Ligand SMILES: Nc1ncnc2c1ncn2[C@@H]1O[C@H](COP(=O)(O)OP(=O)(O)OP(=O)(O)O)[C@@H](O)[C@H]1O
């Protein structure tokens with residue numbers, strides 16, 4: 001299997017978001033969970049997205065995992081590797097976007113890297129280096145209250161500089177509107193001046209098409225699904241995609257079985273989606289303090305689900321509003337509480353699968369990563385899109401048999417997302 005585009009995603013929801021974008025823009029794509037075992041039979045594809053869970057781990061661990069994935073992708077023919085980060089640039093000042101970007105560039109022989117988290121379809125735009133989420137600057141958006149990576153600065157040149165040893169500069173919209181030739185010249189001039197990363201403005205898809213065309217000529221780029229769109233369209237335009245981009249039909253074959261939703265995302269969007277789900281499905285709100293105190297809350301949740309699940313989908317959620325999250329974190333620490341809740345929700349997800357759930361929706365990137373790891377799912381085919389950035393996924397090589405999953409990024413989906421997802425998962 002020779003691939004044209006490789007990607008390393010810093011979380012699993014981000015990986016499925018990117019895989020969805022690449023598929024929609026003409027690339028046959030598979031999402032692997034980590035570097036797949038050599039025995040796993042993967043379909044013939046144009047692009048592979050390797051999902052890692054490295055958004056919120058120490059930078060040195062993130063670098064080790066990402067560079068191993070990069071080697072694996074290069075060995076399979078990828079001439080360009082996109083480091084898929086969150087469209088809201090989720091990271092801390094000690095965070096991983098700078099160090100991983102630099103390590104991937106060094107592994108490919110060095111050179112400047114284009115960086116943009118813009119994803120206009122979901123309202124993420126970058127202007128003069130400032131990231132906007134819908135109509136709000138990043139630091140005024142709900143991301144200011146993120147449980148693991150609260151974002152307090154919308155100026156990405158500043159944010160990335162704090163995470164980087166090398167210099168970071170801006171390529172502004174005026175240059176991008178002037179087309180690929182001008183952007184390429186600006187990138188080369190910055191590189192000659194010793195700059196290691198260039199944050200690029202992008203507001204419309206045409207800006208990302210320009211950036212994709214320029215990035216494709218370099219070995220590494222860093223961005224969200226918007227840059228994925230630009231790279232995919234540039235590849236298709238280059239005539240190098242011979243498959244016609246047809247998605248494997250296997251991805252839409254029904255699996256049957258029971259269905260459930262597990263949520264650990266505390267985003268504003270997920271909190272609203274849970275409220276709406278309460279009107280049509282049984283929803284269990286976990287008590288986070290009891291979850292941290294021992295296994296009783298998990299046992300109670302599994303028993304609650306066991307009594308109901310044969311009658312229809314159930315929802316189990318740890319999600320809570322920012323004040324409640326802040327209180328728990330002040331008692332137990334940010335990382336410790338996050339990890340303990342991820343462990344709990346992943347155990348609940350696995351127990352539900354052991355009880356016959358074959359169609360599973362998970363809300364939250366870290367939450368999804370923990371659940372998919374516990375289920376030991378090796379890879380996914382990409383099915384139809386439920387909402388921007390969230391496809392139906394079908395397991396590949398799963399020991400528990402075929403399953404359909406939807407891994408919902410915290411901020412994605414309309415308010416009826418959970419019912420809409422299950423309606424597409426048969
Ligand atoms: N009630 C709670 N109190 C504190 N932390 C919580 C609570 N519920 C969930 N968490 C933790 O909050 C974090 C939520 O992160 P997660 O990545 O799953 O969601 P998200 O950030 O909204 O999604 P995405 O990364 O896809 O945007 C997880 O570590 C989860 O365990």
Ligand SMILES: O=C(O)[C@@H](O)C(=O)CO
Nearest residue numbers: 014017086087224365409
């Ligand atoms: O880019 C996004 O916003 C998402 O794909 C994401 O990374 C979710 O964690």
